[in-house]
Amino acid sequence: MNAATDEPRGSGPAYVRRPAGRARTGWPATQSGTFPGDELTRAEKLDLLGIDWDWSGIDTSVIGGSEGELAVERSLARFRANLAVIVWDAARLEGNTFTLPEVQTLLDGVTVEGKKIEEQQQVLALNEAYNELDRLMRAGEFRVTKDVSDKLHGLVARHEAIESGRFRGEGLVDGGGSVRLSTGGVVDGRAHGDGVCVLVEAFNDLTDYLDGVSDPRQKALLYAASATRHQFYFDGNKRTAKLMASGVLMSAGFDAISVPYSRLYEQNVSLDRLFSTNDATGYMNLLADCAR
Template identity: 80%
Template sequence: MSTTTDGPVDDFEPERAAAQPTGPAYVRRPVGGTGAGRLDSQRTATPGDDLSGRQRLDLLGIDWDWSGVDITVMGESDGELAVERALTRFRAGLAVIIWDAARLEGNTFTLPEVQTLLDGVTVEGKKIEEQQQVLALNDAYNELDRLVQTGEFRLNKSVSDSLHGLVARYEAIESGRFRGEGSVRGGGSVRLSSGGVVEGRAHGDEGSLLVEAFHDLVDYLNSVDDPRRRALVYAASATRHQFYFDGNKRTAKLMASGILMSAGYDAISVPYSRLYEQNVALDRLFSTNDATSYMNLLADCAR
């Protein structure tokens, strides 16, 4: 089974799991242990950006070069009112953010049609799947708004799962769960826009390897001071790992936007006009694990 979009897509062949799972339950280990079955190297815990490229790749599944990522374009946070200002700008541009996100997935809704649908009026002549995708994006972005506004946003699996459960509820074979956590196995393979398929990360028994990878990522980010860097690393690593069956890029951008807006920076919104640039950056990310160009694109689209 596969999903066709204008860019790299999740491509999976699900298998029905046995009625009673037999794998061991996930037990979280300290950063610096060995990721059994996920990546082969021994890892040494080093704070934040002090990690070497090899250590980054082993721990996070990606590497990058900060000299190729201009975070200054994302601006500076300006005090106590910064979060409310970021949310105000986010709300003012929400229809465009949703339209761009939908178009990047191959949705044919125009911006006026998106605005009409968000006003509660059905748009005639459109596929129900496209309408559902737009409404799901609206629900997820509004929930993100609420979480940031109330101070409830957290960089954790519970928030990621809840946002994914909204944004991909009509598309993912099991929304709100990592691959392998439910009754479906497999998945995670990605078809590149340039052709070919990159195999996905193994999910492990009951999704244990992906859960482990997620906690490794969060543990690493807890030692990175700059929220702009935290957001970019999270978005790239979460996208590369393909935690979910579908909707990974959208969920990763939602979470990264939560990190940014909670610190008074603008949300990430990649315009549809930059689809080709995104595809090239994603092809590089998935084929080489180099996240530099993708992170630079996201930085430029968060202002």
């Protein structure tokens, strides 16, 4: 995958199931010790979530939100009011050339002439996925589960991923997961293991850890960074991770994550660091600043 655009970059190396009691292979250790207020060592963070982070470098207080009984309804109302912009920014970050007025026209059901069918499909898929997130939220059905993630991925990446709605290795195709950095280098992907056992185990580790995180802002940022770093799917990982993280935030009355196209460079730099060093601090701080 391309760190900036989720572009497929071929297959990764063979994966080996983690022996009991040992760290998952492939997470390089370049720092030791604990961060202030964090009970986990860096090695434990990498083993459980595949990422390292420092809360002192992440300002969760900037995340917008409401208080009171109607907090969730208000966050969903803001989400619906800004949906066209959210879809447009998400598409532009993937290299889509649709302008905001063109996105609004397309979402109104009018075909925009002179645009590639692939770009049109991408915009419509994003809109469908965000609408499904809205439906899940309003029906009280949103959960941080693989089933929900697969459902959203099956919509947002249905025209792009080799197999949408499934983790890498669950279908007929093996490999994948490699990422090309914006600087041109390539980071080998996490192989999925026999019967996708490694990726499923990693997802379960992630959700088990998040069950113990009381602050929904921290939970959302951790999920987004860890799911992006793991590359659970062949394509559309960042988009799906942001959808899931937005669900976590809106469930608590906070605003959804929407990274503006104007901050593409910042996203690329933070993603390069995430994939090359496993340090998610910069990426998580960017996402927090883009949830208001």
